[in-house]
Amino acid sequence: MSALHNELMTLTDPTLGLLVDIAENLSRASVDNLLLRANLNQYATDRSSRHSMLFTALTAARRRTTVIDGWDCDPDEAQQAHRALLDFTRRLVETRRLDPTQIADISEAVRADGYELVIDADTGRARLLATDPAPVPLPPQITALEAELEARGYHTVSAHYRQAVDNLVHHNYEAANASLRPALEELVVRLAEDHASYTVAAHASQGGAAITYLINNGYLLDADGGLFLRGLWRMLHTNGPHPGQTDADEARFRIVTVTAAARFLLKRFAPRR
Template identity: 25%
Template sequence: MRPTPFSRPTIVAATELLDRHSQAGINRVVIRLGLEAEVSSSSDLSVGKKCALIARAIVLRPDRVLETVDGPMTLGEAVVREAVKLAQPASTDDAHTAFLRGLARDGFVLVPAVGGQNASIRAALPNEIQLPATDDDVHHLLRHFGFITPLGHLDQAIDAHTRGDWAACNAQLRSFLEGLFDDIARLTYPQQAAQLATSDNRRTLLGNEGFLDSGRGEWSIDGKNYVNGLFKMLHTHGSHPGLSNEDHSTFRLHVVLVTAGMYLRRLYRP
């Protein structure tokens, strides 16, 4: 079975939504999640305290497999699906906002309840992309290579997305990708990169030396290639687009994560 398709922030946000349950309701959730050993059913514990214990148990073992009425699934996925039953797409309170943005970052959308049916979720992107795993891989490889500056920009982009600050997220994503290519150039071609003054020059170096694959359209001397096109899109109306929205900011985040993962893995396994 694949790892849970949801990231830690989404799982934590899901457990916070469970706070809307009554004592009886949260106890039923505990049983469905198989967490009786970790979470007492005693009424002496508040619902909020039980939610905190559920969150702790799940973030420690999100990939533990459960047998559910819908078939086997990871504990992380199971708690997200429990939260979906309570989700209200039109709600703007902090708990709902954090949960819906987490789903979006992970490549999922909430489908509102229709005809008495509970709300549900569906993948907005192909399952093969596995965004949470890609994000983890990118963070791991950034630390492996010591790319601390781009790592900081990526973390700030994700934090800005969580807050709903789309312009800041967009700006940090561009800075992250620019810093990533700078650091790759300095690591792979240190002498040449040290003599170059701009990030554009260092990306050209990566293209000329073959790190960027011209045969796949990643680089070309006429500028009509994937990497240049991506930077043009990220730089729409400058680093801080005057009017951005959640959908486009989330799209940028997805594209940048997948792109960064591809080049970091290429660097790791040349």
Template identity: 40%
Template sequence: MTEPTTPTALAKARRRDVNHRQQRVHQALADMTADGSEITISAVAAQARLHRSFIHRHSDLHAAVLDAASRALTAPSPASTAISHRSVLAENANLRAQNHRQAQHIRDLEDRLSDLIGQQAFERGGLGAPTNAAALQAEIDKQRQTVLDLTRALEERDEELAAARETNRRLMAELNRIPGATSPLAGAILTGVNTLSTRTLGHLITAAGNSYLSKSDLRDLLMQSGLYEAAELDPTELIDHGTSGPNRQETLRTPLLAAHEQARTGNREAHDALLEIVRLGAERVARRGYAESTLSALHESLLSDGYELRVGDPDLHGNRECRLLPIDPDAVPVGTEITALEAELDQRGYTEALVHYRSAVDNFTDQDHPASNRQLRNMVESLVKHLAVDHTGYTDNGRSGQGGAAINTLYTPGGRPPAVVGQPLPENDGGRMLHGIWNILHSNGPHPGLSNADEARIRMQLCTALARFLLKHFPARP
């Protein structure tokens, strides 16, 4: 368990991590240039084992990738030419093999068609045997039994899902009881995940612009929220001097970004002011009758930040009260700082699980929820595989898809409480929960449209708490 760190230590750790990722990008560029591989941002990101958004966020890396790609086109390396020639030969061989398979397939279809036509003519001519009613009835009975089996399996799956949801609360309580695990809000020090994202602030600016709020309305919002005082800005900027000045969007954008930077560095008042201006802005937009059409993007983005925007029914004067409610009592560890889970995975040497978890965090921060779910599932699979190898004698065969087999060694079917640290979990004291969560991770995963911000956030909580629970129950070997 790591000791609580200061913002300065977190910043240094973050800088070391960023420098290490930049070095991997430059090394990947050098390797791909040497072997003549095609250079794109996605290919370089995959070679460097990080998300492509990291390259987009750093202009120097982005420029370096584009420059290397341009040089590869104007002056291709000998390795690139050799690879292209081998690719042509391989493609030629593949096409010939495909033609051979297609020809064989056509012959097989012709034979089958001939048999079917002959059989049909045989039956219509009255030469075939009558249909066997007993065989048809047996097939119907078989299908009915299959339906019953599937129904029972579905009921068992529903029971496992209910058990997993029930134990989620116990997991979070267990996590909160771990010594040294303090709330990220302790001491009014915030990290990037605790304050609103720039994406959310951008949606607020767009909603205000689409609702035709005047500059005077926007200045009123800035004053009512206390944002200028909290971010230590000059309030005289809010005075209308009769000149053109910044447009409506910039009237909001400049102070919002200043307050956002203050909140990220630990200014609790700036964070509260950001929440208040979002709430007040939503009320102004709702008052003008644009709630459903204009606030939908803002509502979804707030869910990713950990807040739910609730718009009340209009009163007699058409006003609608808006409330901004935190989804969880404690912030989910989905920031880019080094979390306790990341530190434990790194200390144990579980690099593969650590990489998947960090990728899930990056995807969640970028609001790529399906990709975040996929990386979380990969993290859990890698973690249970390594724990099974370290504690149960499980043998890693080097293939993917070992999660289910590894989990089967980490719990005892039919086992009763209490669980013994370092030993397989009893089925009724953690084992069923582990198995149920693993099954949940295979639904609404890496498929666009099947996961929203709220559902992805719950998965992030669930997997983080499960990983902490497993690492505590299966401690590191001396």
């Protein structure tokens, strides 16, 4: 199971750690006020230090958005905790006590979690806007995709894909991109073998060859997914796993796009009865 399973699309642990690191440099009064105004004070069970207050409050709220030991948290409580974490982040940025580097770090972290930090240049007011077109679209799609991959016996595809998702969750953007390429390649090759009599050649890279085979032999038309799949395959070879050549926005876009493409392909090449 990936780290995104059974939870609201809320802030991940690396993002919370960054927020704690930044906020604990504020005064005790400022930390108290931030937790109160964000409705997180109820979770601050350890008040021995600013770090302890922030750590217990943010991690406790985070747990309220997650299934724990098979017990589903109350949906209203989960939404309230989720909104509180976003509100805390927004208010922390609005304190005007952060330097540009800290704000940039927060912006990049929340972008990996599916949010865009927007700051009004005139008022300093901050907003967190969801970057996905629908509420919480990614976790259910990931769950459905992994389940179908496992059901079809595509365990290698599932393993690569799960690594990509987990790396995105932990803000390892280059590693997330690097895991997506073999996931899509293995899926395309397996589908071509199982449904189009494709024979794997001796050379290492098979993704492009399998896609070309499907298109040239009429299994996937250019105007009905063929050109999209070819373009996606080429896109996954740009920037690559090299440090400093990708970011949270790009990594998340690739995850979302490959997820949609994989589900499309599995539907197109349905199991034979």
